[in-house]
Amino acid sequence: MPTGMIFDIKRYAIHDGPGIRTAVFFKGCPLDCWWCHNPEGKSAQPQLIFRKNRCIADKTCIDACPSGAITWDNGSITDWENCNSCGKCAQVCYAGARELVGWRMTIGQLMAEIERDIPFYDQSGGGVTFTGGEPLNQRKFLVQALMACKEKHIHTTVDTSGYASWASFKTLQPLVDLFLYDIKLMDEQKHIRYTKVSNRLILANLQKLSSAAANIIVRIPLIPQINDDAGNLMQCAAYLANLPHLDGVALIPYHDIAEAKYLSLGMDYRLPDTKPPSPQQVAEAEEILASYHLPVIDDQGSVS
Numbered sequence: 001m002p003t004g005m006i007f008d009i010k011r012y013a014i015h016d017g018p019g020i021r022t023a024v025f026f027k028g029c030p031l032d033c034w035w036c037h038n039p040e041g042k043s044a045q046p047q048l049i050f051r052k053n054r055c056i057a058d059k060t061c062i063d064a065c066p067s068g069a070i071t072w073d074n075g076s077i078t079d080w081e082n083c084n085s086c087g088k089c090a091q092v093c094y095a096g097a098r099e100l101v102g103w104r105m106t107i108g109q110l111m112a113e114i115e116r117d118i119p120f121y122d123q124s125g126g127g128v129t130f131t132g133g134e135p136l137n138q139r140k141f142l143v144q145a146l147m148a149c150k151e152k153h154i155h156t157t158v159d160t161s162g163y164a165s166w167a168s169f170k171t172l173q174p175l176v177d178l179f180l181y182d183i184k185l186m187d188e189q190k191h192i193r194y195t196k197v198s199n200r201l202i203l204a205n206l207q208k209l210s211s212a213a214a215n216i217i218v219r220i221p222l223i224p225q226i227n228d229d230a231g232n233l234m235q236c237a238a239y240l241a242n243l244p245h246l247d248g249v250a251l252i253p254y255h256d257i258a259e260a261k262y263l264s265l266g267m268d269y270r271l272p273d274t275k276p277p278s279p280q281q282v283a284e285a286e287e288i289l290a291s292y293h294l295p296v297i298d299d300q301g302s303v304s
Helices: 060-064 088-092 107-115 118-124 135-151 166-175 188-195 200-211 230-241 259-264 279-290
Strands: 004-013 021-026 047-050 070-072 076-078 098-101 103-105 127-132 155-160 178-182 216-222 248-253
Touching: 004 107, 004 135, 021 107, 021 135, 047 076, 047 259, 060 070, 060 088, 088 098, 103 107, 107 135, 127 135, 135 155, 135 166, 166 200, 178 200, 200 216, 216 230, 216 279, 230 279, 248 279
Parallel strands: 021 127, 127 155, 155 178, 178 216, 216 248
Antiparallel strands: 004 021, 004 103, 047 098, 070 076
């Protein structure tokens, strides 16, 4: 049986599909989006995270680090280039300032976590959302998890960037009740610049999924100065309007609360001066999508 690399499990999620849900975060993603709000999900390997505000200055982490990557100068300092994420510092950090993010799970272990929430699914029409990272990066484990959920009659949602082989999507489709499918930029060169990969495979997979009558909600992250211009939104809308089947389109406004995560992981944050779009900007973007007769889902879950 395959194991999966998971970096978080969130209960009572209400924005990742219908009803009350359990969101399972898969580690590893083929994209490198500048605005990613889960940077700990990018790498497929466990990573050290250091939350400075939790440090109680007992300094045991210094001696525990075999690579000498931790020093002290009016506070704990991590040399991220020399840190190999072995996790030994986290083992002695009782305050939880240092933590290794990412752990292996079997299907049995994962289902034990999921099944605890079945009463909430039954009451609210909810279920499980597999997200990340990119869950299709761990296709074998994802398929096994989806099959186990189906055996328990649990509603399944997969939140995906769309960047995977069509063979993977074809295998998954009978096991997935709803796809949350990201579309970011229509211009291929801009897509490569801001995500590291081309959008051709993503758009091709979406077309095929739609033609296969899969249940799909397209989600467009609204990033100021990157993809919020009328030109990109109209191109997105025109493309989506020509799909044979689509359940809805939702805008996901950019937020900057993940900046602290990047610092805690020793990663550069590439949008330090970007501010979230205003409610008016979001409304104007929704109007563009609606003008193409698309079923736009607002932040209250209503379709216009």
